[in-house]
């Protein structure tokens with residue numbers, strides 16, 4: 001028995017468990033209820049009492065040693081697991097730094113602001129949840145205008161009406177209620193229309209409103225400002241074209257087209273083979289609008305425009321589907337990292 005104990009002691013000392021599994025089989029083999037050490041204790045009970053003393057001490061020592069070892073290795077393995085399995089390999093390439101990037105609509109908005117700031121325009125904004133007065137009535141919309149219908153506009157409440165603004169022109173009114181001319185501001189923001197979603201339309205999109213009110217502001221100022229903007233935005237060769245149009249809050253009114261710089265007028269999908277792409281609505285501020293904000297139309301005149309930020313961005317980067325802007329697909333968004 002003493003011999004057995006001695007060789008067991010040596011056996012246990014030599015064991016170096018290197019994983020949780022090996023440690024567990026060590027425990028099972030030597031210390032579990034049916035393991036070697038407990039069964040030696042059972043044998044001990046059968047021995048005559050002189051031998052019990054002789055064998056008991058080294059057996060107890062063996063048990064304590066095995067238990068101590070189990071504890072020590074359990075702690076060591078836990079510590080190693082916490083530090084990761086292998087030491088760091090310094091020759092591996094680093095984990096790439098995945099910084100986010102600005103959304104293409106943000107990049108375009110910044111660029112638009114930069115161009116108009118150089119012309120002395122300030123930046124203003126207003127609420128997306130709006131009342132009837134600022135979105136429609138003050139802007140000279142008649143009672144029966146189709147934009148006031150549920151199928152065109154998202155209403156939150158009816159009479160008095162609370163709605164999601166359908167354009168950024170509401171900010172024109174809010175600005176003129178607060179400030180006296182001369183006024184020169186652009187107003188970027190999100191707008192909402194009750195439209196079926198497709199590659200060319202969405203229930204929300206972004207506009208930049210522009211407003212310039214002072215003495216002697218004329219149509220030539222409107223034209224020259226937008227011409228300057230287009231050349232700064234799309235390149236020095238860009239031409240613009242004004243097409244007669246109608247808005248309740250401007251008179252006369254015009255749509256602004258820029259020459260298609262993708263095909264340079266030869267005709268492509270972006271310009272629908274016309275050589276021109278529409279980017280904004282515009283016109284001279286209607287005298288009724290000025291009266292609604294207590295500005296005398298005999299003394300002051302102004303021009304206004306509303307430009308689609310998605311439209312400008314699609315042209316700028318050759319994007320052909322409006323839905324890409326709001327799908328949050330990183331494969332799309334990552335492409336705009338360095339462009340400003």
Ligand code: PHE
Pocket residue numbers: 166167168169209247250280281282283304305306307
């Ligand atoms: N608010 C018009 C629209 O959303 C655009 C516009 C703004 C037209 C200012 C003229 C003047 O279509």
